[in-house]
Amino acid sequence: MAMSKEEWMRRVAEANAQPAYFGLTWGEFDSLPEREQHRIRQRVTQFAATHIGFWKDCDLSKCRRAKRCCGFLTEAQYAMGYNKAYPPCARKQEARRAKIYAGLEALEGRRDDTPKYAGRPSDREEAE
Helix, strand or coil, X not given: CCCCHHHHHHHHHHHHCXXXXXXXXXXXXXXXXXXXXXXXXXXXXXXXXXXXXXXXXXXXXXXXXXXXXXXXXXXXXXXXXXXCCCCHXXXXXXXXXXXXHHHHHHHHCCXXXXXXXXXXXXXXXXXX
16 A cells, blocks of 8 residues: 555654764754765764774874874775775775774674573583
């Protein structure tokens, strides 16, 4: 069954009212210019890059001095095709971007490598 225009508009308004980044709703975030959206996404991934320790070998001296990731992509890096959601310490390398993504999951508590179920106690006794 087709959705009425009023129902569709209500759902869009509801989705736009959901929180996004740093006190912005998705509607406010989507209304920002594209570069500002990239800058906000880079701020989010900077937390994970700091957690991983990418500031230690960063090309930017301000990151090394601050002992945290605080760099943003330059116009030249945008033109070279760097991923717009990651800080410059990702260096256009997929492996570093994957580490940053895993760091985000770890910071959010979504990634837990401990086993959820260790088996029955009787299984452990037989193995010993």
